[in-house]
Amino acid sequence: MKTLSPSERAEILPSLDGWSLVEDRDAIRKRFVFEDFNAAFGWMTRVALAAETMNHHPEWSNVYRSVDVTLSSHDARGLTRRDVELAQRMDQFASGITRDA
Numbered sequence: 001m002k003t004l005s006p007s008e009r010a011e012i013l014p015s016l017d018g019w020s021l022v023e024d025r026d027a028i029r030k031r032f033v034f035e036d037f038n039a040a041f042g043w044m045t046r047v048a049l050a051a052e053t054m055n056h057h058p059e060w061s062n063v064y065r066s067v068d069v070t071l072s073s074h075d076a077r078g079l080t081r082r083d084v085e086l087a088q089r090m091d092q093f094a095s096g097i098t099r100d101a
């Protein structure tokens, strides 16, 4: 799969809620903050099952109720539509259960 074109980036990335471009690589990142650890880990579990189904996996780190996520397509060495799809799925699963970071 090829990386997102400049026009795709201009169109798609602003539509992703709360995601930012990573400075030193072609990737996007976001911090999710939940009510508590159980909520965070439950969300991670749902995402993990979706990621496995998609065969597209996040780079993430969990501390208590926060989860820092970075998305990039390793095989394409940059951002692809798979990253966009996984970001949108993560936001769907987090809807209504996150605290303002």
Ligand SMILES: C[C@H](O)[C@H](O)[C@H]1CNC2=NC(N)=NC(=O)C2=N1
Pocket: 055, 056, 057, 058, 072, 073, 074, 075, 076
């Ligand atoms: C062998 C396996 O299908 C590949 O390594 C998949 C797994 N998950 C992946 N996840 C991400 N983020 N990028 C990939 O290129 C990728 N490739």
